[in-house]
Amino acid sequence: MNQIHDAVRQQFSQHAKYYAQSKVHSEGETLGVLVDFAAPNGTEEVLDIATGTGFTAFAFAPKVAHVIATDLTPAMLDQAEALAGERGLQNIDFQVASAEALPFEAESFDLVTCRIAPHHFRDVPQFLSETYRVLRPGGLFCMVDSVCPESERLIEWQNRVEKLRDHSHVWGYPPSQWREMIEDSGFRIEDEVHTHNALQPFSWWADRPGNSPERVQRIRAAFDELSPEEEPIFAIRRAAGEFYFAWPMYCVKARKPDLS
Numbered sequence: 570m571n572q573i574h575d576a577v578r579q580q581f582s583q584h585a586k587y588y589a590q591s592k593v594h595s596e597g598e599t600l601g602v603l604v605d606f607a608a609p610n611g612t613e614e615v616l617d618i619a620t621g622t623g624f625t626a627f628a629f630a631p632k633v634a635h636v637i638a639t640d641l642t643p644a645m646l647d648q649a650e651a652l653a654g655e656r657g658l659q660n661i662d663f664q665v666a667s668a669e670a671l672p673f674e675a676e677s678f679d680l681v682t683c684r685i686a687p688h689h690f691r692d693v694p695q696f697l698s699e700t701y702r703v704l705r706p707g708g709l710f711c712m713v714d715s716v717c718p719e720s721e722r723l724i725e726w727q728n729r730v731e732k733l734r735d736h737s738h739v740w741g742y743p744p745s746q747w748r749e750m751i752e753d754s755g756f757r758i759e760d761e762v763h764t765h766n767a768l769q770p771f772s773w774w775a776d777r778p779g780n781s782p783e784r785v786q787r788i789r790a791a792f793d794e795l796s797p798e799e800e801p802i803f804a805i806r807r808a809a810g811e812f813y814f815a816w817p818m819y820c821v822k823a824r825k826p827d828l829s
């Protein structure tokens with residue numbers, strides 16, 4: 570375990586109930602994109618990495634043979650297991666695991682999914698290398714993450730804002746860097762979708778236990794640094810003292826080549 574993993578566990582243990590109720594996570598359109606990418610036929614053995622409170626695992630479970638849902642934070646897995654029970658899903662197993670050291674044999678899965686989590690990972694190339702290792706030849710890796718625009722200024726801005734709000738945020742990349750890292754790991758990219766997550770009210774997003782009113786004010790002030798031309802990139806809408814925004818999301822379908 571290392572400092573980043575400790576920060577992730579501390580942060581997500583504190584907020585496990587928030588994630589269990591989050592519409593961005595339970596309903597976002599990116600769940601449908603992942604299912605469309607994978608087009609499951611009912612026989613797949615699936616690994617969902619950083620499952621959080623389980624929504625990606627739940628989207629796949631009725632359409633595949635079996636899902637192993639892993640996460641670094643036991644408190645998130647507890648929420649996921651309870652929600653799976655409420656939904657009557659019986660083909661999901663839950664297991665604590667780090668994305669950078671997957672406790673599975675090589676070539677064990679037909680499909681690996683990971684949604685709205687890699688920006689918390691200490692070592693993304695290691696996560697990609699582990700994903701490649703556990704996939705069968707010809708298997709699919711389908712991922713969604715919040716990404717930054719292709720602009721040095723906005724990459725710095727978005728990562729600064731995310732870290733102010735959540736100290737377990739590590740780094741959000743622009744799509745061009747994701748492409749490069751995924752292809753460098755040996756995958757072939759077959760499809761991409763660029764979208765936004767669901768609009769979220771700033772105060773719901775920023776004002777969480779552990780963030781003082783002063784910190785929330787600093788995060789709010791950071792949004793004022795955006796120019797009128799930059800605001801649409803984050804889908805900013807203002808209404809009655811509140812504002813709403815959405816991060817850009819990158820969805821990618823990549824295949825481990827079958828070289829046999």
Ligand SMILES: C[S@@+](CC[C@H](N)C(=O)[O-])C[C@H]1O[C@@H](n2cnc3c(N)ncnc32)[C@H](O)[C@@H]1O
Nearest residue numbers: 594619620621624641642645667668684686689
């Ligand atoms: C926003 S939640 C994931 C949301 C979920 N995938 C979904 O679709 O609703 C982020 C999760 O990443 C997990 N996480 C962060 N770093 C991790 C790592 N290195 N290995 C495994 N899980 C990690 C956290 O514990 C947290 O549960």
